[in-house]
Amino acid sequence: MHHVIIGTGPAGVSAAETLRRLNPGSKITMIGGEGEVPYSRMAIPYVLDGGIKEQGTHLRQDKGHYERLDIEVLAGPVTRIDAQHKLVELLGGSAVNYDKLLIAAGASPVKPPVPGLDLPGVHHCWTLGDMRVIEELAQSGEDVVLMGAGFIGSIILEALKKRGVNLTVVELGDRMVPRMLDETAGGLLKQWCIGHGVDVLTDTGIDRVEPDGERLSVHLTSGASLSARLLVVAAGVKPNTGFLTGSGIKVGRGIVVDAHQQTSLPDIYAAGDIVESHDISTGEVSVMAIQPVVVDHARVAATNMAGFKARYEGALAMNVLDTLGLITTSFGLWHGTGSGEQAMSLDAENYKYLRLEFDGDHLVGAQSLGLPEHVGVLRGLIQSRIDLGPWKQRLMANPHQLAAAYVACTNGVC
Numbered sequence: 162m163h164h165v166i167i168g169t170g171p172a173g174v175s176a177a178e179t180l181r182r183l184n185p186g187s188k189i190t191m192i193g194g195e196g197e198v199p200y201s202r203m204a205i206p207y208v209l210d211g212g213i214k215e216q217g218t219h220l221r222q223d224k225g226h227y228e229r230l231d232i233e234v235l236a237g238p239v240t241r242i243d244a245q246h247k248l249v250e251l252l253g254g255s256a257v258n259y260d261k262l263l264i265a266a267g268a269s270p271v272k273p274p275v276p277g278l279d280l281p282g283v284h285h286c287w288t289l290g291d292m293r294v295i296e297e298l299a300q301s302g303e304d305v306v307l308m309g310a311g312f313i314g315s316i317i318l319e320a321l322k323k324r325g326v327n328l329t330v331v332e333l334g335d336r337m338v339p340r341m342l343d344e345t346a347g348g349l350l351k352q353w354c355i356g357h358g359v360d361v362l363t364d365t366g367i368d369r370v371e372p373d374g375e376r377l378s379v380h381l382t383s384g385a386s387l388s389a390r391l392l393v394v395a396a397g398v399k400p401n402t403g404f405l406t407g408s409g410i411k412v413g414r415g416i417v418v419d420a421h422q423q424t425s426l427p428d429i430y431a432a433g434d435i436v437e438s439h440d441i442s443t444g445e446v447s448v449m450a451i452q453p454v455v456v457d458h459a460r461v462a463a464t465n466m467a468g469f470k471a472r473y474e475g476a477l478a479m480n481v482l483d484t485l486g487l488i489t490t491s492f493g494l495w496h497g498t499g500s501g502e503q504a505m506s507l508d509a510e511n512y513k514y515l516r517l518e519f520d521g522d523h524l525v526g527a528q529s530l531g532l533p534e535h536v537g538v539l540r541g542l543i544q545s546r547i548d549l550g551p552w553k554q555r556l557m558a559n560p561h562q563l564a565a566a567y568v569a570c571t572n573g574v575c
Contacts, residue, residue: 162187164466165249165257167239168265169193171201171452172433172459174220176263179463181230187467189231190257192249194238194266194401197289199227202267203452205292206320209299218289239266242408244426261428261466264405264416265459268398268434268450273308277370282377283392286317298391301325306379306389308367310337314395315350315484321393322359322485329360329387331367331379341480341491345507346514346530350489353512357485400435400448413437415448420472422462430466432458439475442493442525442543449476477544481536487512488533493543494518494526501525504557515560522553538567547571 164180166173169191177189193199204218216222227234235257241250242262249257270285272278282298284291299305303326307318310332321328332339336347337354351361366382370392379387400415411417411425415437422430433455437446454476464471479492497503497518504517515535518526524542529535542549542563549556552566 163258163260164189164263164463165259165261166191166263166265167237167249168263168267168433168435169197169199169234170265170267170433170455171220172265172267172455173263174199175456175459176265176432176463176466177227177232178230179460180467181232183464183467183469188233190233190235190259191227192235192237192239192251192257195288195290196236199234200289201452202287203316205286205289206316208292209286209295209317209320210323215289215292238404240404242405242410242429244409244429247428259428262430263459263462263466264410264424264429264431264435265433266401266404266435268400268448270394271397271399272394273367273396275367275369277372277377278392278394280370280372280377282375282390283370283394285394286313286320287398295391295393299324299326302327303390304376304388305329305391305393306331306367306377306387307393307395309395309397310334310351310361310363311395311397312338312341312480312482313398315482317393317395318354318359319483319485322357326391328358329362329389330354331365331381332361332363333366335364337361337363338482338489341482341495342489342528342530343496343516345505346489346516346528349509349512349514349530350484350487353487354485359485398434398450402435413446417446420474421465421470422458422473423465430462432462439473440478441475442477447478449478451476451479477540479540487531488536489528489530490533490536490539491528492526492539494520495528497526502557504560506560517556517560519553519557522549523547524549524553524556535563538563541571542567545571 199220200218207213270287305326307330337350368380371378377389402412416431434450438449461471461473482489501520506515512531514530527539547570
């Protein structure tokens with residue numbers, strides 16, 4: 162049995178290790194798209210800010226790990242899947258046969274249709290190659306512009322600021338992290354960043370970028386322009402599904418899979434940022450680029466590929482973000498159901514905010530700022546859909562009684 166895995170990120174590595182444990186005698190091949198040792202993209206900002214060395218991004222630190230597990234690692238990328246003949250075609254014309262295939266090819270950064278984003282000095286912060294260039298350009302005292310203040314952009318923001326650059330963030334939305342935080346939380350996060358020496362421009366886009374000697378002239382939709390040595394683009398990501406054209410694999414926002422992580426074709430599975438996941442808070446499907454979700458996908462897919470049974474029951478949409486020391490979170494239906502009740506607590510002066518969203522007697526969504534002690538309790542109450550009973554009204558009156566509500570309700574004394 163030959164298991165082939167497209168992708169060498171957390172999903173690909175987790176799947177390969179699970180397959181080796183469950184199918185000791187099988188052949189396992191992972192195919193990467195960059196020719197790098199398998200690594201975690203989410204660790205890249207921590208190299209930029211000096212927290213770790215480049216080797217710290219490697220998913221497995223012990224030398225010879227994949228050789229010891231008899232897992233072959235090939236350089237790709239994959240250009241085409243021939244499901245009829247069970248072939249994976251690679252750039253350059255070579256091909257690999259498979260018996261079972263896992264697609265864990267992840268996502269790629271979005272490049273908005275802005276003139277000048279192909280100029281030297283404009284980079285994403287997505288690959289180790291990107292990171293090495295940014296390290297050279299983002300020296301202390303240099304002028305740097307960051308396009309986008311979403312989840313990924315806010316992580317990059319912190320790394321760049323710690324490098325000592327003069328940083329300006331340009332965000333098209335009316336607040337920071339608009340897909341995670343409401344106007345209050347997003348506005349407070351903006352003020353926090355400004356207070357820490359970052360210039361944050363919301364409701365502002367980049368109209369075009371022009372060369373200016375060895376620098377860039379970044380023209381904004383407001384009519385102003387910025388001079389920068391480096392422009393980092395963090396405008397979101399999209400699943401890497403382009404190479405699946407003509408394969409017969411059903412694709413929506415991402416690859417469509419069943420509860421066993423199997424695609425629309427037999428013997429082909431998918432996992433990670435490239436997959437549509439079941440969101441237990443909404444009952445709908447969405448692409449969840451969250452590492453615990455990615456690893457769960459991989460475990461379920463690999464178990465089924467190995468001939469055993471496993472189901473993926475879905476995940477709770479959640480985000481936890483640390484931006485220059487301020488922790489923000491969102492869980493489930495953080496923006497509410499539209500018909501449920503809501504409770505809020507705000508201490509703007511001390512950057513503390515808590516918002517709870519209810520559907521009947523159930524807590525279905527929440528967001529917080531400056532209150533990291535609530536993270537575990539919020540996740541537990543929302544994911545378990547506990548009937549809060551009288552605790553619902555107590556939380557409406559004082560949202561900070563979350564811990565007491567969790568203890569009471571999980572012990573059956575709501």
